[in-house]
Amino acid sequence: MTTTSTTPTAAPQQSGGRTRFYQVGSFAVGNRLLPEVRSLQSSRERNNTLTSGHRACQGCGEALGARYVLDAATAAAEQAGGSLVTVNATGCLEVFSSPYPESAWRLPWLHSLFGNAPAVATGVAAGLRAKGRDDIRVVAQGGDGGTVDIGFGCLSGMFERGDDVLYVCYDNEAYMNTGVQRSGATPPAARTATTQAVGDAPGNVFGQGKDVPRIAMAHEIPYVATATVADLHDLERKVTHAMGMHGPRYIHVLVPCPLGWGAKSSHTVRIARLAVESGLFPVFEAEYGEVTGVSPIRRQVPVEDYLVLQRRFAHLFRPTRDEQTIGRLQALADRNIRRYGLLGHPEAVPVLNDEATGATSTLGARADLNDAPKED
Amino acid sequence: MTTISTPEAAPAGGGTGKVRPFAITLDTASSLANKTGAWRVERPVYRDFLPPCNDACPAGENIQKWLYDAEDGSYERAWRTLMRDNPLPAVMGRVCYHPCQTACNRGKVDEAVGINAVERFLGDEALRRGWQPDPCAPDTGKHVLVVGAGPAGLSAAYQLRRRGHAVTVRDAAPKAGGMMRYGIPAYRLPRDVLDAEITRIEGMGVRFILDSKVDNISSELDSGEFDAVFLAIGAQVGRRTYIPAGEAARILDAVTLLRDVEDDREAGADAADQLMLGRRVVVYGGGNTALDAARTAKRLGAEEAIIVYRRTRDRMPAHDSEVVEALEEGIQMRWLSTVQHADAGQLRIEKMELDETGFPQPTGQFEDLAADSLVLALGQESDLGLVDGVEGLTIEDGVVQVDEQFMTGHPGLFAGGDMVPSQRTVTVGIGHGKQAARAIDAYLRGEVYQHPERHRLADIGAINSWYYSDAPQQVRERLEGARRSQTFDEVVQGLDADDALFEARRCMSCGNCFECDNCFGVCPDNAVIKLEPGKRYAFNYDYCKGCGICVEECPCGAIEMVPEMS
Numbered sequence: 001m002t003t004t005s006t007t008p009t010a011a012p013q014q015s016g017g018r019t020r021f022y023q024v025g026s027f028a029v030g031n032r033l034l035p036e037v038r039s040l041q042s043s044r045e046r047n048n049t050l051t052s053g054h055r056a057c058q059g060c061g062e063a064l065g066a067r068y069v070l071d072a073a074t075a076a077a078e079q080a081g082g083s084l085v086t087v088n089a090t091g092c093l094e095v096f097s098s099p100y101p102e103s104a105w106r107l108p109w110l111h112s113l114f115g116n117a118p119a120v121a122t123g124v125a126a127g128l129r130a131k132g133r134d135d136i137r138v139v140a141q142g143g144d145g146g147t148v149d150i151g152f153g154c155l156s157g158m159f160e161r162g163d164d165v166l167y168v169c170y171d172n173e174a175y176m177n178t179g180v181q182r183s184g185a186t187p188p189a190a191r192t193a194t195t196q197a198v199g200d201a202p203g204n205v206f207g208q209g210k211d212v213p214r215i216a217m218a219h220e221i222p223y224v225a226t227a228t229v230a231d232l233h234d235l236e237r238k239v240t241h242a243m244g245m246h247g248p249r250y251i252h253v254l255v256p257c258p259l260g261w262g263a264k265s266s267h268t269v270r271i272a273r274l275a276v277e278s279g280l281f282p283v284f285e286a287e288y289g290e291v292t293g294v295s296p297i298r299r300q301v302p303v304e305d306y307l308v309l310q311r312r313f314a315h316l317f318r319p320t321r322d323e324q325t326i327g328r329l330q331a332l333a334d335r336n337i338r339r340y341g342l343l344g345h346p347e348a349v350p351v352l353n354d355e356a357t358g359a360t361s362t363l364g365a366r367a368d369l370n371d372a373p374k375e376d
Numbered sequence: 377m378t379t380i381s382t383p384e385a386a387p388a389g390g391g392t393g394k395v396r397p398f399a400i401t402l403d404t405a406s407s408l409a410n411k412t413g414a415w416r417v418e419r420p421v422y423r424d425f426l427p428p429c430n431d432a433c434p435a436g437e438n439i440q441k442w443l444y445d446a447e448d449g450s451y452e453r454a455w456r457t458l459m460r461d462n463p464l465p466a467v468m469g470r471v472c473y474h475p476c477q478t479a480c481n482r483g484k485v486d487e488a489v490g491i492n493a494v495e496r497f498l499g500d501e502a503l504r505r506g507w508q509p510d511p512c513a514p515d516t517g518k519h520v521l522v523v524g525a526g527p528a529g530l531s532a533a534y535q536l537r538r539r540g541h542a543v544t545v546r547d548a549a550p551k552a553g554g555m556m557r558y559g560i561p562a563y564r565l566p567r568d569v570l571d572a573e574i575t576r577i578e579g580m581g582v583r584f585i586l587d588s589k590v591d592n593i594s595s596e597l598d599s600g601e602f603d604a605v606f607l608a609i610g611a612q613v614g615r616r617t618y619i620p621a622g623e624a625a626r627i628l629d630a631v632t633l634l635r636d637v638e639d640d641r642e643a644g645a646d647a648a649d650q651l652m653l654g655r656r657v658v659v660y661g662g663g664n665t666a667l668d669a670a671r672t673a674k675r676l677g678a679e680e681a682i683i684v685y686r687r688t689r690d691r692m693p694a695h696d697s698e699v700v701e702a703l704e705e706g707i708q709m710r711w712l713s714t715v716q717h718a719d720a721g722q723l724r725i726e727k728m729e730l731d732e733t734g735f736p737q738p739t740g741q742f743e744d745l746a747a748d749s750l751v752l753a754l755g756q757e758s759d760l761g762l763v764d765g766v767e768g769l770t771i772e773d774g775v776v777q778v779d780e781q782f783m784t785g786h787p788g789l790f791a792g793g794d795m796v797p798s799q800r801t802v803t804v805g806i807g808h809g810k811q812a813a814r815a816i817d818a819y820l821r822g823e824v825y826q827h828p829e830r831h832r833l834a835d836i837g838a839i840n841s842w843y844y845s846d847a848p849q850q851v852r853e854r855l856e857g858a859r860r861s862q863t864f865d866e867v868v869q870g871l872d873a874d875d876a877l878f879e880a881r882r883c884m885s886c887g888n889c890f891e892c893d894n895c896f897g898v899c900p901d902n903a904v905i906k907l908e909p910g911k912r913y914a915f916n917y918d919y920c921k922g923c924g925i926c927v928e929e930c931p932c933g934a935i936e937m938v939p940e941m942s
Contacts, residue, residue, distance in 0.1 A: 027843045027844070027845065028843045028894050029892065029893040029896065029897030029898065030891070030892055030894075030896075030897070031892060032890070032891050032909070033881065039893075041893070041897035042893035042896065042897055042906075048902050050902075051407060051408060051902060052407070052408060052412070052903060052916070052918075052919035053406070053407035053408045053409065053412055053919060054407050054410075054412075054901070055407075055412070056900060056901075058415065058921040058922060058923035058924075059900065059925055063901070064898065064899075064925075067900070100402070101402035101403060101404045101405055102404070102405050102407045102409060102410060103404060103405075103406065103407060104406070232897060258923075265924060265925070266923060266924030266928040268923070268925055269898055269925055269928065270928055270929075273842065299842075347845065347846045
């Protein structure tokens with residue numbers, strides 16, 4: 001198994017492979033010292049496929065993810081001398097971007113129904129094929145509701161038929177547009193409007209829901225990948241890689257939802273990072289059902305560091321600490337770590353106890369342990 | 377007929393001549409019409425905070441700026457930035473105790489940035505390539521006398537000359553440099569480096585008159601030759617304490633010892649023969665001078681050099697790095713001990729214990745310690761004879777009192793360095809010289825120097841260390857203790873260009889944007905405008921919803937949320 005590393009390639013004037021220690025590796029969006037590792041998003045010429053004025057909530061992870069993905073996808077299509085059309089399922093992304101008669105999209109964009117985006121994309125791809133337009137590529141996208149539950153049959157059919165579509169799921173782990181109802185991607189113990197934090201086992205049930213990236217892998221399609229808005233370089237690379245292939249491809253992007261998760265709007269990227277660093281959201285890629293790369297954990301944290309920032313998990317800490325449920329979630333994370341071999345990052349550091357706070361964390365300086373708002 | 381976009385006025389097909397598809401009554405438009413900035417209750421603002429390194433630097437160097445310059449290999453630009461505040465970077469990179477590194481936030485992430493090592497690299501690079509300081513301002517016709525050619529005097533002379541004033545420096549010693557030459561041993565500061573940096577100041581047109589002690593400053597003030605005077609005579613006299621001693625006991629003071637070694641070196645004489653320290657040397661004191669004296673004695677051939685100090689190691693005023701180096705060289709330490717009586721070849725030591733206030737108290741237990749000589753390193757005092765009778769000047773605790781402009785009570789007479797209340801390090805002296813020069817420059821123009829408002833200190837809590845790659849500090853090579861204790865060769869070696877570049881790039885740029893594009897990349901509303909390289913970014917407040925992701929994800933904490941004013 002190869003390891004996907006986020007470290008930049010060696011700058012020409014350097015030797016000894018020490019360049020990964022530069023002031024900022026490629027962890028940041030850009031780097032004035034290392035032009036060769038800048039992301040597409042660092043460019044003033046980026047496409048801005050989702051432009052300003054959309055009505056997404058403050059700090060929306062999905063808006064961020066959609067721009068990252070479609071900017072990279074359009075750039076890849078244009079690089080190949082072609083262009084891109086996108087098909088959108090119903091959900092937040094469609095609603096906040098296209099309240100009639102305005103649109104925030106700056107690329108050809110179709111919306112039909114909640115559950116049929118993969119099928120519509122199939123039709124678009126077929127139509128283009130019939131017209132002999134092999135220069136136009138198709139990207140279908142939807143939230144976890146439209147993908148994991150309602151459009152699931154269509155998605156599986158699209159995979160089976162071998163349609164030339166890249167399907168991107170923006171996973172914010174519930175039906176946010178309609179008021180935060182549980183979906184098949186909602187994690188166990190999370191509170192939603194339909195899985196209230198009441199009773200013996202508050203929040204969502206353990207052992208239900210489904211892992212669509214692995215289901216997609218089971219279709220043995222050319223490419224399946226997971227990513228988050230916290231690792232832009234990784235996400236852009238995966239989209240570009242997927243655009244270089246044909247046939248059904250699937251990318252599953254974790255996009256935190258401040259409103260639905262009960263998190264600070266400023267914490268969107270941080271929470272996505274903690275989801276990865278805790279092991280709860282494994283970041284990997286697979287080709288034809290075989291895992292070909294993982295993003296190893298750089299600074300491991302206990303799941304608690306991720307949970308504690310979100311009100312949907314508040315019942316695990318208040319009024320009393322629910323050690324058992326936190327332990328079960330930690331066990332899920334540990335299983336992901338074992339399943340994908342998520343330890344062994346070149347910069348990995350062991351979990352440390354922070355004396356100042358008593359919390360266990362290595363994520364950054366004390367800034368990351370301090371959940372108090374900055375204004376305090 | 378005008379277009380009225382309502383269903384009534386626009387039947388299908390439209391009476392406007394505009395044909396729209398079935399059931400479409402409005403023209404489509406861009407979401408840009410929707411100014412989402414109205415949602416905001418707080419707005420992000422770019423700030424420039426004072427980084428902790430700059431804050432801690434006694435010379436007031438803009439460290440972060442010269443590290444930033446050095447990061448892309450622009451060493452000359454970095455050196456020029458550095459030289460604005462400090463004319464002796466090669467010296468500084470060797471003798472400074474780098475409080476900047478103690479303050480460095482990177483120390484809380486992995487290890488502090490090796491600022492001092494990079495400074496030394498820049499200083500050495502400048503000497504190697506013969507870079508010359510920026511041209512001085514046009515002559516002002518004013519003439520300033522600087523008394524003392526130590527760090528404070530040199531720094532003031534350099535800063536005044538830069539500003540176009542004529543400067544004369546007088547010093548009692550045969551060579552300029554003050555305690556950098558006569559107090560700091562050559563194994564810490566090679567003399568060719570010191571000479572080269574002083575020569576560079578001389579090359580700017582500063583006049584040096586050496587071997588010329590100023591005995592009476594009043595006559596200089598009255599001569600009318602100078603428009604202002606800066607005193608920086610240092611603290612050259614070893615402090616004495618009464619130790620009962622037999623006839624033949626050999627007692628000397630550390631300042632004299634270090635100066636004699638330098639004079640002998642200069643004259644090509646063998647200092648070991650001249651000083652007759654003997655085989656066992658005891659140094660009494662706990663400051664840097666005590667350590668330098670012990671390490672020097674060892675190098676002069678003493679088999680044993682023992683430091684006797686009243687308190688414990690953690691209460692030693694000496695810097696820890698020096699203590700470590702001394703221990704590596706086999707210097708022995710006797711804590712909680714005072715010298716009670718000195719005889720030929722023998723000292724009587726009394727054991728001490730710390731009371732609850734941390735002050736050492738005698739215990740009445742004595743022991744004998746064989747010693748051929750005793751070196752006293754109990755601090756230094758200034759010889760202030762030259763200011764006798766100066767009107768308005770006050771002396772307290774053996775030092776001259778100055779105001780925040782470094783001016784004494786006598787108008788036009790300024791003072792700095794070890795002779796005023798201070799920490800007494802080279803870097804503090806450099807800082808005093810710079811600040812005094814600014815004040816003198818204003819005074820010569822009939823003004824009072826106003827320091828620009830200090831920026832708020834950068835907050836470690838605002839650093840997002842995720843974005844910085846882990847990078848251990850590059851360690852400067854050192855001669856091994858056993859090998860170096862025999863010679864006056866330089867102990868610490870410099871970094872090579874690769875390592876210096878690497879070290880400069882470890883800077884996290886606390887509190888000041890370094891254009892990593894994070895804010896531009898992570899804004900879900902595209903409300904960050906990326907400007908030209910070097911011009912940073914601006915917010916488009918028409919669309920910024922005030923979510924704060926940019927603030928959270930800014931690696932260096934250069935963005936701040938402030939409440940919207942209604």
